[in-house]
Amino acid sequence: MFGAFWTNGQxxxxxxxxxxxxxxxxxxxxxxxxxxxxxxxxxxxxxxxxLGPLVSDSQVCCILFYCxxxxxxxx
Numbered sequence: 001m002f003g004a005f006w007t008n009g010q011x012x013x014x015x016x017x018x019x020x021x022x023x024x025x026x027x028x029x030x031x032x033x034x035x036x037x038x039x040x041x042x043x044x045x046x047x048x049x050x051l052g053p054l055v056s057d058s059q060v061c062c063i064l065f066y067c068x069x070x071x072x073x074x075x
Contacts, residue, residue, distance in 0.1 A: 039051055
């Protein structure tokens with residue numbers, strides 16, 4: 001998960017998928033969402049910033065594409 005968050009997902013080793021055992025998926029995703037929501041998003045020059053701006057318009061398009069194809073299991 002480090003690659004997905006450390007560089008805003010902008011490098012070739014960024015994690016783009018999670019393969020989870022069904023028995024732990026709900027708990028894992030709950031903990032991941034809690035952790036991810038605690039990440040400070042701000043100006044990269046600001047103290048304790050962990051996520052800043054994307055590097056280019058093409059990177060924004062790439063990330064929006066991945067957001068558009070997210071798959072969530074039916075409830």
